[in-house]
Amino acid sequence: MTEPTLFELSSPGRRGVRFPEPDVPKSALPEGFVRKELPLPELTEVDVVRHFVHLSQKNYAVDYGIYPLGSCTMKYNPKINEDMARLPGFALAHPLQPIDTVQGSLALMYELQELLKEITGMGAVSLQPAAGAHGELTGVLIIRAYHKSRGDTKRTKILIPDSAHGTNPASSAMSGYEVVQLPSDKRGNVDLEALKAACDETVAGLMLTNPNTLGLFEENVLEVTRVVHEAGGLVYGDGANLNALLGIARPGDMGFDILHLNLHKTFSTPHGGGGPGSGPVAVIEPLAEFLPGPIVTILEEGSDEVPPLYGFKMPSRSIGRVKAFHGHFGVMVRAYTYIMMHGAEGLRKVAEHAVLNANYLLARLRHVYKVPYDRICKHEFVTEGIWDDAPEIHALDVAKRLIDYDFHPPTNYFPLIVREALMIEPTETESKQTLDKFADAMIKIAEEAHTQPELLKSAPHNTPVGRLDEVKAAKELVLCCWFPERERQPA
Amino acid sequence: MFLPHTDSERSEMLKTIGVSSIDDLFQDVPEKVRYPTLNLPPALTEMEVSAQLQQMALANETTQDLACFLGAGAYNHYIPAAVDHILRRNEFYTAYTPYQPEVSQGMLQAIFEYQSLMCALTGMEVSNASHYDGATATAEAGIMAYHTFRGKRTRFVLSPGIHPQYRQVFRTYMSGYENLEIVGDEVEDNPMNYLERLGGLVNSNTALVIVQYPDFFGQIHDFAPLAEKVHQAGGLLCVVVNPIALGLLKPPGEFGADIVVGDGQPLGIPLSFGGPYLGIFTTRKEYVRRIAGRLVGETVDTQGRRGYVLTLTAREQHIRREKATSNICTNQGLMALAATVYLALVGKEGLRQVAELCYHKAHYAAQRIAEIPGYRVLNTQPFFHEFVVQCPKPVAEINEYLLDYGILGGYDLGQDYTALTNHMLIAVTEMNSREEIETLVEYLKEFAHD
Structure with missing residues (x-):
């Protein structure tokens, strides 16, 4: 059923919350500045709560079932994380309080920086970036600042493999770099010969995702990072897929100079329907002075009886601030909680089981879905969602039919180097039973694609809405349910 | 905790994959970097982690314990x-x-x-x-x-x-x-x-x-x-x-x-x-x-x-x-x-009311502070819920003093504007009672006397 919008539900005179009358004398309102109209809805608390509960019921979520979106690491979000982030001591602290009143928050941030350094094998961390793409922008600006600091102005290019996330080239372009795309070889690795040919004194750096977006470990990673370093470039690591490497291999040991992490993927903080994320950036020690800041540091060492005094420090040649205040503190609390509950052994098990689950699904599906780069995968794998003997069917149809079987579809049409891609990342928190049900549905759909293609074409069938007209949406551009000049059609 | 497989399920899965152990899944990782020793604290149970984080949170003093007159881009408002x-x-x-x-x-x-x-x-x-x-x-x-x-x-x-x-x-x-x-x-x-x-x-x-x-x-x-x-x-x-x-x-x-x-x-x-x-x-x-x-x-x-x-x-x-x-x-x-x-909850009337509460309380606070010898309110233009106060001493000193009396003082503008050294940006919202405002005024006054 169509849920009316807040504006359609509105009824003049209704109130959801009341506030006390002023306990001070009123002052004259600023003449000429007071607005005449405030076109907000008028609702009771009951109206509002029911409306949003109705909306929530139209969402798929990790707490409902498997969410196998490749490169998104939709693992279960432990409930204790939520409670910790809402502790009044954390949730009610103002970001600009004197540091001696927020030692708890600062201690947590400091310890999180230390944990992330150890997990990644890097030398320093800034927690300021708000999301993965934000971390990338930060990382590329660090590359720029590094070369500039050496008076090296010839470097104008960033190398990016063709399998990379779209944010990589976009972040490079925002930082003023020209993007050079590198092809993948037959095994899905970076083509080493192409890399060597591209590496000269105009290369500022390489952005590399490992495991890459095919879910494959970059087998020549040590060679790749060596070649870039020899050409005087830096290697940026996109940490989107770090879940596969926890306790398995550290980016710092593989030759990465800069790395962003996605706390909302690897460290279980919820995705919130598209944010907030958190994208800390880790660098090797020699690049620490370029990090965005301020960064939490120990101002006065503690002793057995006295805890250290934590405070902020701006790195000496910082690229500057990338965000107001200190980053997404609430997300940091959740990630810290998660790491503390796992320890070294627990984190390694996370990676091992993420990889086990992906390989298990791959083994169950490779006979019915073509896997163009078929070898042991890491946390995810990519199949084609198309068959030569079922020409009408596209990856999108497979995805939509999965919804009929009560599953969230995988990522589709990415990476771009696989035709009609279905990118599947089950994560470690899914049981064998769930994986089997998912695989059974995928196999059934492959069969239906050949026997009853119309079932796929018209899917999904049991959702609040069917397939939506995206062309109309882009053409008519109704982006807002309130418009002074717009007459609304009744719902 | 969040990993579901039993030993027998694990071996069944490995068999389906066609490998004999989980280690076999990581042979593509160069041996010299494979399986680093991570020096991390031992894993805590939910009960332990909860206790530890509560301790850390308690080390903060927050707007729950303090009368907050700090804004500067982040504001203490009532959340329904x-x-x-x-x-x-x-x-x-x-x-x-x-x-x-x-x-x-x-x-x-x-x-x-x-x-x-x-x-x-x-x-x-x-x-x-x-x-x-x-x-x-x-x-x-x-x-x-x-x-x-x-x-x-x-x-x-x-x-x-x-x-x-x-x-x-x-x-x-x-x-x-x-x-x-x-x-x-x-x-x-x-x-x-x-x-x-x-x-x-x-x-x-x-x-x-x-x-x-x-x-x-x-x-x-x-x-x-x-x-x-x-x-x-x-x-x-x-x-x-x-x-x-x-x-x-x-x-x-x-x-x-x-x-x-x-x-x-x-x-x-x-x-x-x-x-x-x-x-x-x-x-x-x-x-x-x-x-x-x-x-x-x-x-x-x-x-x-x-x-x-x-x-x-x-x-x-x-x-x-x-x-x-x-x-x-x-x-x-x-x-x-x-x-x-x-916004759905406060609606048309509620948002206006919150805004007016901020406005009236801030103006009341500004008037009262302007009356204290040694302090001056610089705002001559209309203002909303923040205003600039010239103080007799460095803002950090005043704030330290106020903190002893449970008040989170305003933002030290000297950090960003040299011309505004010893100037405090005070924010007042609907959360500040008249009593809190009077307390602030009282201790600002006392500080100037000391």
């Missing part, structure tokens, strides 16, 4: 109980970006409503699905303006009345573009009095002028003449707003803004030591294709039923890659939901 109850719905907070609209109509409609509320509040025509925070939204306005003029206009005029951290973030974001002229906020004698000087900086090379409303000092300026000047020169005007103030004040859409940005934190989002907050970004319809980030649009399904989808995605990085309008990939979905629920 229902907001967090909605945010805790698993279907919202454990969902991802609504890439599959048929199973994401809840989030999509909520964002559509958020966009609508932001348009209503700012008086603009188009809102995106949000940015990370007010500072990054301001920076994105710079990038949008740069591309609107295809890099041909290189002057960006920033008011010194914009939040200092926003201006820093703006400069970081723009540092990838060569030969830009970012002017207007240079430190000077009287940073609060800038309006005329800003107008003088606008020329035919100006891409964007950014002002804040109310500004960092709380002042409410009439920016209509400036808007006219900017438009005559062919440039764009961006206004940084406080959304609570817009419950009372004329929206920037009425005085010529081309872009409105701001931080949505005051709309039902906890202070949380600085984040996650919410970056508001609205503009005029003609610039819709230049906006960064996600947009939700209304459409119909195959049976003609109303529904919502992410639209104009061809601007975005996953399709346009290096030619995208921005690299932004996420928005602040859950925070946008918080603001939507907050």
Whole structure:
């Protein structure tokens, strides 16, 4: 059923919350500045709560079932994380309080920086970036600042493999770099010969995702990072897929100079329907002075009886601030909680089981879905969602039919180097039973694609809405349910 | 805890894969870097981690224990109980970006409503699905303006009345573009009095002028003449707003803004030591294709039923890659939901009431403080809920003193403006009772005597 919008539900005179009358004398309102109209809805608390509960019921979520979106690491979000982030001591602290009143928050941030350094094998961390793409922008600006600091102005290019996330080239372009795309070889690795040919004194750096977006470990990673370093470039690591490497291999040991992490993927903080994320950036020690800041540091060492005094420090040649205040503190609390509950052994098990689950699904599906780069995968794998003997069917149809079987579809049409891609990342928190049900549905759909293609074409069938007209949406551009000049059609 | 497999399931799975152990799955990792020893603290149980974090949280003194007169971009407002109850719905907070609209109509409609509320509040025509925070939204306005003029206009005029951290973030974001002229906020004698000087900086090379409303000092300026000047020169005007103030004040859409940005934190989002907050970004319809980030649009399904989808995605990085309008990939979905629920609950009357409470209490506090010998309130323009107080001693000293009496004093403006050394920016919201204001006045007075 169509849920009316807040504006359609509105009824003049209704109130959801009341506030006390002023306990001070009123002052004259600023003449000429007071607005005449405030076109907000008028609702009771009951109206509002029911409306949003109705909306929530139209969402798929990790707490409902498997969410196998490749490169998104939709693992279960432990409930204790939520409670910790809402502790009044954390949730009610103002970001600009004197540091001696927020030692708890600062201690947590400091310890999180230390944990992330150890997990990644890097030398320093800034927690300021708000999301993965934000971390990338930060990382590329660090590359720029590094070369500039050496008076090296010839470097104008960033190398990016063709399998990379779209944010990589976009972040490079925002930082003023020209993007050079590198092809993948037959095994899905970076083509080493192409890399060597591209590496000269105009290369500022390489952005590399490992495991890459095919879910494959970059087998020549040590060679790749060596070649870039020899050409005087830096290697940026996109940490989107770090879940596969926890306790398995550290980016710092593989030759990465800069790395962003996605706390909302690897460290279980919820995705919130598209944010907030958190994208800390880790660098090797020699690049620490370029990090965005301020960064939490120990101002006065503690002793057995006295805890250290934590405070902020701006790195000496910082690229500057990338965000107001200190980053997404609430997300940091959740990630810290998660790491503390796992320890070294627990984190390694996370990676091992993420990889086990992906390989298990791959083994169950490779006979019915073509896997163009078929070898042991890491946390995810990519199949084609198309068959030569079922020409009408596209990856999108497979995805939509999965919804009929009560599953969230995988990522589709990415990476771009696989035709009609279905990118599947089950994560470690899914049981064998769930994986089997998912695989059974995928196999059934492959069969239906050949026997009853119309079932796929018209899917999904049991959702609040069917397939939506995206062309109309882009053409008519109704982006807002309130418009002074717009007459609304009744719902 | 969160790993489900039993030993027998594990071996069954390995058998299906065709390997004999989990180690076999990692043979592609070079041996010399494989299986590092991580020196991490031993794993804690939920009970232990909960106890440890409660201890850490208790080491903070917060706005719960202190009377808060600190604002400067993050504000202590009342959050109605229902907001967090909605945010805790698993279907919202454990969902991802609504890439599959048929199973994401809840989030999509909520964002559509958020966009609508932001348009209503700012008086603009188009809102995106949000940015990370007010500072990054301001920076994105710079990038949008740069591309609107295809890099041909290189002057960006920033008011010194914009939040200092926003201006820093703006400069970081723009540092990838060569030969830009970012002017207007240079430190000077009287940073609060800038309006005329800003107008003088606008020329035919100006891409964007950014002002804040109310500004960092709380002042409410009439920016209509400036808007006219900017438009005559062919440039764009961006206004940084406080959304609570817009419950009372004329929206920037009425005085010529081309872009409105701001931080949505005051709309039902906890202070949380600085984040996650919410970056508001609205503009005029003609610039819709230049906006960064996600947009939700209304459409119909195959049976003609109303529904919502992410639209104009061809601007975005996953399709346009290096030619995208921005690299932004996420928005602040859950925070946008918080603001939507907050505005739905307080509604038309409630938002006006909150804004007026802030206004009256701040003005009362300013009057009372102005009466104390040794202190002076600098605001001569109309102001909203923050004002600048010249103090007899360094602000840090006063704040340390106030803290002993349970008061979280104002922001030390000397950190950012040398001309305002020993000046405190005081914020007052609906959360401050008259009694708290009197206590503040009393201890400011006592401090001056000591």
